[in-house]
Amino acid sequence: MNILVIILIFVLGVIFGSFFNVVGYRIPKGLSIVRPGSFCPKCHHDLKWYELIPIFSYLFLRGKCSYCHQKISPIYPIVELVTGLLFLIAYLLFGFSTNFLIAIITESLLMIVIVSDINYLVIPDEVTIFFCILIFIVKLVTSGIRTAGLALLSGLALFLLMYLIMQLGNFLFKKESLGGGDVKLMFFVGITIGPLLGIFCIFLSSIIALPLSLLVYLKDEGNVIPFGPFILLAALIIILFKIDVSMLLNIFA
Ligand SMILES: [Zn+2]
Numbered sequence: 515m516n517i518l519v520i521i522l523i524f525v526l527g528v529i530f531g532s533f534f535n536v537v538g539y540r541i542p543k544g545l546s547i548v549r550p551g552s553f554c555p556k557c558h559h560d561l562k563w564y565e566l567i568p569i570f571s572y573l574f575l576r577g578k579c580s581y582c583h584q585k586i587s588p589i590y591p592i593v594e595l596v597t598g599l600l601f602l603i604a605y606l607l608f609g610f611s612t613n614f615l616i617a618i619i620t621e622s623l624l625m626i627v628i629v630s631d632i633n634y635l636v637i638p639d640e641v642t643i644f645f646c647i648l649i650f651i652v653k654l655v656t657s658g659i660r661t662a663g664l665a666l667l668s669g670l671a672l673f674l675l676m677y678l679i680m681q682l683g684n685f686l687f688k689k690e691s692l693g694g695g696d697v698k699l700m701f702f703v704g705i706t707i708g709p710l711l712g713i714f715c716i717f718l719s720s721i722i723a724l725p726l727s728l729l730v731y732l733k734d735e736g737n738v739i740p741f742g743p744f745i746l747l748a749a750l751i752i753i754l755f756k757i758d759v760s761m762l763l764n765i766f767a
Contacts, residue, residue: 515606515609519605520602520605520606523601523602523605524598524599524601524602525598526598526601527597527598527599527600527601527602527618528568528569528594528595528597528598529568530597530601530622531568531593531594531595531596531597531598531625532566532568532590532594533547534593534597534622534625534626534629535589535590535593535594535629536552537626537629537630537641538593538625538626538627538628538629538630538633539555539629539630539633541630541638541640541641542630542633542634542636542638543634552565552566554579554581554582554584554586556579556582556584557579557581557582557584559579559581559582565580568591568594569591569594569595572586572588572590572591573591589628589629589632593625593628593629596625597621597622597625600617600618600621600624600625600750601618601621603754604617604618604621604754607754612652612656612657613753613756615652616649616652616706616753617750617753617754619645619648619649619652619706620706620746620749620750620753621750622645623641623642623645623702623746624743624746624747624750626641627641627699627742627743627746628743631695631740631742631743632740632743635693635738635740636693636695637693637695637696637698637699637742638695639695639698642695642698642699642701642702645702646669646701646702646705649665649702649705649706650662650665650666650705653665653705665704665705665706665708666705668704668705668708668709668712669700669701669702669703669704669705670701670704671704671709671712672700672701672703672704672709672712672713673697673698673700673701673704675700675713675716676692676696676697676700676716677697679692679716680692680696680697692741693740693741693742695742696741696742696745699742699745699746700712700716700745702746702749703715703745703746703749706749706753707749707752707753708759710759710762711752711757711758711759711762714752714757714762715745715748715749715752716745716748718748718751718752719741719744719745719747719748719749720744722744722747722748723739723741723744726739727739
């Protein structure tokens with residue numbers, strides 16, 4: 515593998531990560547993602563070019579805004595770095611292929627959802643819809659209309675299943691168990707990995723989220739943790755480890 519391509523993929527991931535910060539921060543607030551340029555979320559001072567370099571600016575500014583000296587959330591450089599690493603992993607595993615595209619699309623949605631769900635406990639519909647369309651186009655171009663159509667049906671089936679789980683949860687616990695955004699996210703999961711792996715994804719995300727949920731619950735019963743990132747993290751694990759239906763049948767048989 516060409517070292518130059520590897521570096522390029524990483525840098526591209528970091529730059530995308532920087533953009534995902536903007537998307538995750540602004541879309542839920544109804545702000546434009548193009549204008550104005552980046553500003554400090556605390557004092558709204560416009561940032562200069564040297565304050566906009568992903569990762570490096572954060573280190574150089576020592577995590578503080580140079581105008582109001584308030585702390586900048588470490589989420590931003592972490593999202594940049596992790597997006598770069600995830601894009602790199604996808605390339606190292608799959609090379610330039612359909613799987614690579616599906617992996618980086620899922621990674622991108624995961625990063626945006628992390629930013630918006632942690633900041634606002636919201637997953638914007640337009641973001642979920644945009645990424646569903648991206649996956650649909652990839653399936654349509656690489657596998658044809660039949661596969662793409664079936665993927666769409668899988669998305670719908672999983673969405674309905676999660677909707678029922680939510681209604682059941684609301685009925686049993688007499689309070690909101692899942693957010694509407696989490697339910698819509700299952701449409702993305704279904705269209706991306708299909709219905710059976712999608713069901714496994716619900717199961718896997720619950721297992722990953724359980725320790726953290728317990729910790730948060732023990733600290734303060736009123737606290738909730740956003741579930742969306744766990745759903746997408748589970749989906750990404752399934753994609754990166756190439757878990758397929760026959761593997762699952764072997765485990766559970
Ligand atoms: Zn500031």
